[in-house]
Amino acid sequence: MVKDIQHVDVLIIGGGVVGSAILREVARYSARVVLLERNPDVCEGTSKSNSAIVHTGFDAPPGTLEARLLAGARELWPQVIEHLHIPYLQTGALLIATSDEELATLQNEITPKAERNGVTLSPLTRDEILENAPYINPAIKGGALVEGEGIIDPFWTTRAYCENAVLNGAQVFTGVTVTGMSVEENCISVHTNDGLTFAASLVVNAAGLWSDEVARLAGDHSFALTPRKGQFILIEEDHGVSHIILPIPNRISKGILVTPIIFGGVMLGPTAEDVQDKSDLATTAAGLQQIRQGIARLAPAMAGAASARQFAGLRAVSSTGDYIIRFSTASERLLHVAGIRSTGLSASPAIGRYVADLARDQLGLALRANFIEELPEYLSETHPNEGDVICLCRSITRGEILAALRSPLPPETLDGLKRRTGAMLGDCQGNICMPRLMQLFQQQRGSDLLALNKNYDGSSPVVARVPGREGV
Ligand SMILES: Cc1cc2nc3c(=O)[nH]c(=O)nc-3n(C[C@H](O)[C@H](O)[C@H](O)COP(=O)(O)OP(=O)(O)OC[C@H]3O[C@@H](n4cnc5c(N)ncnc54)[C@H](O)[C@@H]3O)c2cc1C
Structure with missing residues (x-):
């Protein structure tokens, strides 16, 4: 059942490193921009399971779009790393x-x-x-x-792209799967698993390995992955x-x-x-x-x-052997960003810029005057009254946990909190700190403990309330 229709300028499908980089670059423009990700958090697909190298592109096939964008990314990375405070080491x-x-x-x-x-x-x-x-x-x-080769944290990178975009007015919906698309005259209607419909002037298909299946939702069978x-x-x-x-x-x-x-x-x-x-x-x-x-x-x-x-x-x-970044055969309102095989993390700043330029030209977008370039360093901010150590193994304080829970893209799951702060990553794997983390989650986000999942639906560590101790 259709619950609601939201009109947006640019809708991005996929919260991997590629979709998130695009989100940040499109957020530079005065436009209503949303990203839909079917997993409970961003960076849950290919973007979380890779070698985490920022490649120079020395071995990319010369003349390809991949080689061009890797070269462009080499120029952009120093600023991206500085502005988004991303842990990076140029090891060579x-x-x-x-x-x-x-x-x-x-x-x-x-x-x-x-x-x-x-x-x-x-x-x-x-x-x-x-x-x-x-x-x-x-x-x-x-x-x-x-x-020039270096190592980076892919989750931090993806999260930071999204948080910076959210600070600039973009919206990120996690746990939302795109299930259908109808090509209209002036927009594409995008339907989701929870009954939402978005009417988008431009849809960017950055669904990673599933981009070919997303293309088919619009009747485009032009490529396979x-x-x-x-x-x-x-x-x-x-x-x-x-x-x-x-x-x-x-x-x-x-x-x-x-x-x-x-x-x-x-x-x-x-x-x-x-x-x-x-x-x-x-x-x-x-x-x-x-x-x-x-x-x-x-x-x-x-x-x-x-x-x-x-x-x-x-x-x-x-099948093309190169990045597929082009408009769909079904509609010029659908832009594929697909087949980003082995270098998507490395090329992400330039892919974001390239796609945002295409979106600007297509929709006639103007740059926002007040774009916030830099992400606040919220995780390392000091919170004088919040110094209790919650995660004993990794010495993570209450202040750091609260900062993550109050961030522009707060975690929806315990694993999301773990990936943002490092809590529960130590020797005890959360056996000691998890109840306190859940309590903080509940206080900050109003989460029902029975519905607070470790990761996917149904993975809550709490199985039932003890009768008579419901408030505990
Ligand atoms: C083994 C391996 C090693 C690699 N090493 C490196 C490296 O060192 N350096 C490097 O630069 N690159 C590396 N890569 C490549 C890099 O990881 C990818 O290019 C990059 O992560 C692709 O990002 P993406 O955003 O396109 O895809 P993804 O991260 O998969 O994101 C796509 C997202 O779309 C979502 N989605 C799909 N369908 C829907 C739908 N219907 N509705 C809503 N959401 C949907 C998915 O849930 C997913 O989160 C490596 C890859 C692998 C597998």
Whole structure:
């Protein structure tokens, strides 16, 4: 049943890093802008399960839109990081050749390609690499330094894009699935699972791996996406890793890497496996074994390291081999931003800008005079009367929890609070602090404890009220 119709200028489907970056850039204009995300929080799709590298784009196919936008993003990142206070470390990457053939590929194919993409690779001898990174396999033949590569927090990035947009008047609806679209003469009507209808002058389809299915809702069958799984192993011990360690990339993927994590630990992986099911996030014994074999060639000491956690993400592979950023065949009021396979995090500032320019031209939008460029550093603000430590493992204070609950895009779930503050991420995994966190949630957001989920619907840690103690 249709409950309501909301008229908006730009409606973005998908709260991954791409949709969120677009939201921030469109929010620069005087326009009514909304983003709809079907998960309970932003950054729950591919954007949360990746290598978290800001790539330079040295190995992107030259001349493609992907290469162009990666080059544009290199210019934009310093300001985005500064204004949104995103944790980022420019570690540089060591590109490692493990055989004479790989060394020849590096010199004859990859280095000239990088130059065409505007990225300089500095050649390194085997000895220079081992001096910088003694954990590398001494049997390697040589390599190169890619200075501009760095590591970032993808969730922080996505959340910060959205929060900045919300501060500038945009709206984010989580837990809302787009289930239908009807192309009208002057707008597209977008229907959702909870009976809402939005009449949008422009719809941006940034639904990640599901963008082809969203396109079909409007009768557009012009492209298809298939999932390519990447499994990871996360290890606690850092083995002294201070660079990203890259093998020589192949046609299918960037290969199996060693990546330091911005908050500590190291990620090994990913695999690149074409699968059928867009929800298949399972790790497999064969996949994990493949990671360990790949790592054994680069950094043997890490190949047998104990896994603290393992997980998988799904790349959205398009039939075109490039980003698909174009208007739909069904309507010029629907703009696809799809097939953002392996570099969406890195290119996100430039994708946002590129799409906002298209939206501006299409709708004749004018820049807002009072755009707030910088996000307040609310999580590190001091709250003199709120210094109690709530999460003992990670020393997270009541003030930090309250700041997250009062932020422009507050969490809707306990996992959302965990990802914003780090509470419940320590050794006890929330066993000690969760009841106090739930109480704060209830006080600040008026949440019913029975309905306060850990993540998805029905995952509340509270199963029932004890009769006679309802107020507790
Ligand atoms: C293994 C692996 C490693 C990678 N490593 C890197 C890296 O190091 N650096 C890098 O730059 N990139 C990397 N990537 C690529 C990067 O993660 C993606 O390009 C990027 O996350 C894509 O973002 P997105 O917003 O398009 O998709 P998503 O994050 O998947 O967001 C799409 C959103 O749309 C929502 N949605 C879908 N359908 C609907 C609907 N009907 N209604 C409402 N919402 C809907 C989904 O719930 C989802 O949240 C990697 C990817 C993988 C899988």
